[in-house]
Amino acid sequence: MTPAFDKLQQHLKQLPGLGYRSSERIALHLLVEKPARLPALVVALEEAARSVRRCACCGNLAEGEHCAICADERRDRSVVCVVEQVPDLVAIERSASFRGAYHVLHGKLSPIHGVGPDDLNLAALRARVESGEIAELILALSNDVEGEATCHYLTEHLPGGRPVKVTRIGFGLPSGGGVLYADSVTLKSALDSRRVYS
Amino acid sequence: MTPAFDKLQQHLKQLPGLGYRSSERIALHLLVEKPARLPALVVALEEAARSVRRCACCGNLAEGEHCAICADERRDRSVVCVVEQVPDLVAIERSASFRGAYHVLHGKLSPIHGVGPDDLNLAALRARVESGEIAELILALSNDVEGEATCHYLTEHLPGGRPVKVTRIGFGLPSGGGVLYADSVTLKSALDSRRVYS
Secondary structure, three states: OOHHHHHHHHHHHOOOOOOHHHHHHHHHHHHHHOOOHHHHHHHHHHHHHHHOEEOOOOOOEEOOOOOHHHHOOOOEEEEEEEEOOHHHHHHHHHOOOOOEEEEEOOOOOEHHHOEOHHHOOOHHHHHHHHOOOOOEEEEEOOOOHHHHHHHHHHHHHOOOOOOOEEEEOOOOOOOOOOHHHOOHHHHHHHHHOOEEOO | OOHHHHHHHHHHHOOOOOOHHHHHHHHHHHHHHOOOHHHHHHHHHHHHHHHOEEOOOOOOEEOOOOOHHHHOOOOEEEEEEEEOOHHHHHHHHHOOOOOEEEEEOOOOOEHHHOEOHHHOOOHHHHHHHHOOOOOEEEEEOOOOHHHHHHHHHHHHHOOOOOOOEEEEOOOOOOOOOOHHHOOHHHHHHHHHOOEEOO
C-alpha cells in the first residue's frame, strides 16, 4: 500500500498469532474503518508501558510496589507456586485451582541459550524462603530438560536453614510441553497430584 | 492483571480477528516477552496515522497527493474499478487480475444506516467521468441490496454528456457477500465475466 502502512503491517505481523492477512486487516481497520481507535490504542500502549512493572516480591506484573496477588490478603502466602513466566501464572489463575502466592523466575536454566542462575529472579525467592514465611514451594516449571534442571538447582541452592517442603506439579502435563499451553482441567489435576521433589 | 494491562487488552480485543485470549497473549508479549517492540509499534502507529491519507483522485490510501496506483503510469487509467472500501481494492489487487485504476466510494448507499449520496466519494468520480478520461467503469460493489442500489444510483446520476461503458462484476460473487471476503480465483472470474449494467 504505502511505506508507512507497510511498516505498520510489518510491526503488527511480529505479534504472536498475527500473520500477513490478519495484520493487513488490523492496519486497514485502524487507518480506514475506525481511525478513532488508533490514538486510543496508542495511549493504552504507552500507559501500559509506563505503568506496568515487576512486582518487587514475586516478579508478576504490577502497577504499584506489589502485584494484585501479593497484595490480596485472602491468598495463602505460605504456599508459593514457582513459574517460569507471567503467562504461566495467568494460565494457572485462569484454572481457579490455586489460592496461594506465586514466584515468577522469568526464565529457566538453559546453558544452550546462555541462561544461568544469575539471569533468573532468584534473589527475591531466596529472601522469601529465608524470611521463613514459606511452608511449601510448588515448582510449576516445564516438563522438559531445562525445567528439570531448574527444579534441581532450586532444591540444591535454596537456603537450607529452615526446612521448606518442595513439591513439583506432576500428572497431566504432557512431556515436552510448558504450563502456558495446558488447559484448565489439566492444570487443576497437575496441581492436585503434586508430589514431593527430592 | 493490572488496570493498565486490562485496558490495553480491551483496546486490542476491539481489533478485527482478536478475541480475549489472543489479545491477552499480545499484551503479555509486548509488556513481558519483547518490551522493546512496544515503542517501535507505537511509532509505526503514529507515523501511519500522521502520513497516510486519501488519494485526491481515487480515495485509496496515499502518502502524497496520489496513491501508488494512480501514480503508476503502467496502469490503464481509462478503465476504472469502483469499490466500496479500501480492503476491497486490496483484495482485487491481490488477485492480480486487474491492471486499470480504481475509485473507492468509502461506503455504499444504505438508507437504513443513514448513508446517502453525499456520504460517498462521488464528487471526485463525477469529475473523472467529466474529464472524459474514463472509457469503462467497472462496478465492483457488493452483491446485496445496498450494492444494487448504489450501482443504480451511479448509472442514473453520473454526467451523461460523454457515453461511458458501465459494467458490473457478476459471476462468482456469492449472494449477500462482499468483495473483501472473496478469494482471488472468484474475483478473477467475476472480473472476466463482467456484463453491461443497464
